[in-house]
Structure formats: structure tokens, C-alpha cells
Amino acid sequence: MPPREQPTARQVRLGIELRKLREASGRTAREASALLSVAQPKMSQIESGRTGVSEERVRRLASFYQCDDEQLIDALCGMTREHRGQFWFDEYRGILHPSFLDVAELEWHARALQSLHSLTLPGLLQTGQYARTLFESVWPRLLSNELEARVEHRLRRALILDREDPPPFLAIIHEAALRMRFGGRLVVRDQLLHLLKMSEHPAVSVRVVPYSCEDFIEVTQPVLYASGPVSQLDTVQADSPIGTHLLDAEFELKKCRALMRIAEHASLNADQSRQLIRDIAREL
Numbered sequence: 001m002p003p004r005e006q007p008t009a010r011q012v013r014l015g016i017e018l019r020k021l022r023e024a025s026g027r028t029a030r031e032a033s034a035l036l037s038v039a040q041p042k043m044s045q046i047e048s049g050r051t052g053v054s055e056e057r058v059r060r061l062a063s064f065y066q067c068d069d070e071q072l073i074d075a076l077c078g079m080t081r082e083h084r085g086q087f088w089f090d091e092y093r094g095i096l097h098p099s100f101l102d103v104a105e106l107e108w109h110a111r112a113l114q115s116l117h118s119l120t121l122p123g124l125l126q127t128g129q130y131a132r133t134l135f136e137s138v139w140p141r142l143l144s145n146e147l148e149a150r151v152e153h154r155l156r157r158a159l160i161l162d163r164e165d166p167p168p169f170l171a172i173i174h175e176a177a178l179r180m181r182f183g184g185r186l187v188v189r190d191q192l193l194h195l196l197k198m199s200e201h202p203a204v205s206v207r208v209v210p211y212s213c214e215d216f217i218e219v220t221q222p223v224l225y226a227s228g229p230v231s232q233l234d235t236v237q238a239d240s241p242i243g244t245h246l247l248d249a250e251f252e253l254k255k256c257r258a259l260m261r262i263a264e265h266a267s268l269n270a271d272q273s274r275q276l277i278r279d280i281a282r283e284l
Contacts, residue, residue, distance in 0.1 A: 003050040009102035009246055010109065012049035014079045016248070017072075017232070018061060019047040025065035035064050055080045075229040088156060095149050099244040103224075103237055104157050106246070110167045110226035114260050117222050118174040120182070121191065124158050125171060125198050125206075130191040131155065133183030166203040167227075172263045174209045174217075178280050189284040196277050199270070207267035208276050217263050225256050 004011065022032055033043035036057055045051035055077040062073045089104035107113060107124070115122045120134060131154045135147055142150070160166055178195075181188050199206040209217065224237040236247040236256045247253070268276060 003045050004052075006098060007049035008098075008105060010079055010082065010105055011052070013233070013235070013248065014053070014076060015047040015049040017076055018053070018058070021062060021065045021067050022047075025067070027065060032061060032064065035060065053080060069230075069232075071230045072232055075233055078229070088159065089153070092149060092153050096146070096153060100150070100153055102246060103244065104153070106224070106226045106235055106237055107157060107160055107167075109228070111229055112167050112227040113169045114172070114225040114227075115170070115222065116172045116217075116219050116260060116263050117177050118217075118219055119177050119180060120222065121173060121177055121195060122171045122222070122224075123154050124161065124169065125195055125204070126154060127187075127191050127194045128155055129187050130183060133187060137182075161198075161201060161203055168203055168205070170205045170207065170260075170264070172207050172209060172260070172267055175211050175276065175280075178208065178277060181284075185284045189281055192277055192281040192284070196274060196281070199274055199277070205270055206273055206277075207264060207270065208273040209263060209267045210276065213266045215262070215266055217259070217266060219259060219263070223256060223259070225253075225260055 007015075022029070029043045029047070030040055033040045036043070042051060046053050058077050058080055059073065062076075067073060087105065087108060089101045089108070092101060103123075113124075115124075121130065123131070126134075128151055131151050132147070135142060135150045161169065178192065195206065198204050221241075222239045226235045226237065228234050234248070234253050236252060238245045238247060247256070267273065
């Protein structure tokens with residue numbers, strides 16, 4: 001089969017992890033390609049996610065690299081059994097930018113989720129009208145069909161919370177985000193009431209960092225920490241005005257974990273957070 005033109009984020013991540021194992025073992029790409037009896041360019045394509053790799057080959061490579069982390073190996077093998085087209089977000093391929101699918105894919109496979117928002121509310125907890133307001137402000141303006149697709153896609157992401165085994169989701173939100181009146185008072189009030197309802201969901205914990213917090217928390221853009229089946233496969237999704245970035249380097253993960261701990265420590269407890277949300281909603 002020809003190489004993939006646009007591998008998914010998880011396909012790329014599988015290749016990256018195989019390359020990390022190879023480099024940690026001191027093996028060269030030439031040696032790895034010889035083991036699999038493939039041309040060296042094919043090995044490069046495997047490590048870039050542009051060419052698929054079977055579970056049997058992953059196990060052979062892991063053994064060759066002297067990796068004895070069975071949990072990591074099993075997790076990587078599980079990634080080889082995923083195919084494009086089997087998940088709901090694949091319906092949007094060719095309709096939305098790949099970064100939208102990458103975020104949905106990240107959430108779908110996560111064992112646990114933590115997010116930190118200072119100006120907007122988490123996508124998984126947004127109402128349709130609130131999401132529409134945010135997307136209507138995008139510049140350059142979106143065509144109507146893409147606007148509708150983005151709103152629909154954002155709402156469908158919340159399907160993970162309705163699964164039999166939803167990932168635990170800790171949403172840390174600054175009070176500033178609760179008081180922003182994006183879309184007007186009615187839109188925000190409806191959004192806050194929805195947030196209150198979702199805060200009672202067994203898998204969801206909403207914690208608010210109040211204005212009274214005197215410590216600066218180093219985040220101005222949304223950050224999502226997705227825990228993988230093993231810690232080596234954790235991923236951070238960071239938004240910025242120029243796009244979405246997926247981070248997986250250990251120093252980046254470590255910094256984000258520390259950031260989440262600081263923000264959670266600075267936040268109100270769940271009951272206090274709900275009371276503050278109610279108070280703000282009543283003001284609208």
C-alpha cells in the first residue's frame with residue numbers, strides 16, 4: 001500500500017514511540033529495517049506514521065530493542081489494531097481540519113482527562129449556542145457549512161461521557177471564564193446551567209479558580225492533559241491563536257502535570273465551585 005498522505009495523530013504517535021525505543025537501544029534504522037526485511041525508507045515511513053505496522057512486527061521490534069515494558073508494548077500493539085473509519089470522528093475527515101479530529105481521537109482513547117481554561121469553557125461541557133458563538137468569532141469568517149460542522153463535531157465529542165466506561169474528567173476553570181458574556185447574557189446563563197448539570201455527572205469534576213486566588217497560574221490558552229494506558233503515552237493538547245499543538249515530550253508532560261496540580265490546589269472544592277457558578281448564573 002502507498003504511504004499515508006495524512007496519518008492521524010495516533011498513527012504518528014505510534015511511529016514516534018517505536019523510534020524512541022530504537023534510539024534508546026542504540027539500534028539504527030538500517031538494523032531495524034534489516035530485521036523486518038524492508039527497505040530503509042519503509043522503516044522511516046513506519047516511524048513517521050505514514051506506513052502501518054502489524055502487532056507482530058511491533059513485538060519483534062520491541063524484543064530487538066530489548067524493551068521489557070510489557071504494558072507499553074501491549075499499549076502500542078493495541079494502537080496497531082485501530083483503523084481509519086472505525087470511529088465517529090472519521091466522518092469529518094475532509095470536512096474539518098485534521099486538528100479537530102486529533103482532539104476528538106485524543107479524548108476518545110484517553111484513560112483520564114484534565115483541562116485548564118481561563119477564558120472559555122471546556123469543549124466537552126459546551127452548549128451548542130455557546131460553541132456557535134465562539135466559532136462565529138473565528139477570523140477569517142467560516143462558511144456556513146463549516147460552522148455547522150464544527151458545532152456538531154464539538155457537541156458529539158461529549159459522547160465519551162455517555163459511555164459505560166467514561167474517562168474521569170477534571171475541568172479546572174477560572175472564574176473569569178464563567179463571567180465572560182460571549183453571545184450575551186441568555187447564552188451564557190444557559191451555558192452555566194448546563195455546566196452545573198454536567199458537574200453532577202459521575203465522571204465529571206468541575207473546580208473553579210476564584211478571583212480571590214492570589215497566585216498567578218501560567219496559562220492563558222486552554223490546555224488538555226490526556227492520560228494514556230501507560231504514562232509514556234500521555235499527551236498534552238494546547239490551543240493557541242495560530243492552531244492546536246499536541247505535546248508528548250517528557251519535560252512538557254512534567255510541566256503540564258505540575259501546572260494542573262497548582263491549579264487544582266488553587267481552586268475551590270466541588271461544592272464551593274457549584275455554588276459560585278450558581279451565583280454567577282443568578283446575576284445574569
